[in-house]
Amino acid sequence: MSKLNFTFLFLLFFTCHAAFSQRDDIGNYEYDKEYLFGLNKNTNGGLIGGIAFKLGTRIDDSQFSFWGIELSNVKNQKEARYNTVLGNSYIFGKSNYLYAIRPHYGREIILFKKAPNQGVQVSALAAAGPTLGLIAPYFIEYALNRVETVVEQYDPEKHQSRFNILGTGRLFQGIGQSQMAFGAMAKAALHFEFGVFKSSVTGLELGYMVEGYNKEIPLIPTTENAQLFQSAYFTFFYGFRK
DSSP states (O other): OHHHHHHHHHHHHHHHHHHHHSOSOOOOOOOSEEEEEEEEEETTSOSSOEEEEEEEEESSSSEEEEEEEEEEEEOOTTOOEEEOTTSOEEETTOOEEEEEEEEEEEEEEEEEOOOTTSSOEEEEEEEEEEEEEEEEEOEEEEESSSSOEEEEEOOTTTOOOGGGEEEEOOTTTTGGGOEEEEEEEEEEEEEEEOOOSTTEEEEEEEEEEEEEESSOOOSSTTSOOOSEEEEEEEEEEEEEEO
């Protein structure tokens, strides 16, 4: 969290300074739609926290409305990864994945415009919407003895020895056995656009999100599990306008 907060403050200072110091001839470039695709990093995710899509529609010269959808893998902050004697890795104590699907609607206000081919554009945005959580089982390969192994969902009652775990199951194994949780999300962010071409967009969104579900999500059964999740995040966007 501290690293993300430091990055957020540094980029905020740098880009706001650039926005104030750019030339006054900001130019005029008209577009009605923008389509953005993004990769997300957040304090509740891994190296890549998820992917995002955003469709924006112009309201006037300084306001946009937008629809978006995000797909994320939400983690318990106490998850720790270990290596096995075979060189595989696994998360000890983890029993379930949480895949969050977040359709949402929001508004974006341009705070500082940029010239068509230079500078930084800074916007503030807020969005909210429902969340669908897929609770998928986390499978491990577990050695029963020297010759027998099983691949099954981690159970703290059955799989008590960390040293008997040989690895994890296949990617998305057990997704068909997922349970569902329903909830809602809300976020607020600053969006920094760095693109140098009128028809394309390159930007970074820095913000804070909170989402809650109708039940507790048992990611790690032996530790505290949450029903409400909060995270700081940044999303790198690339897209186009027309």
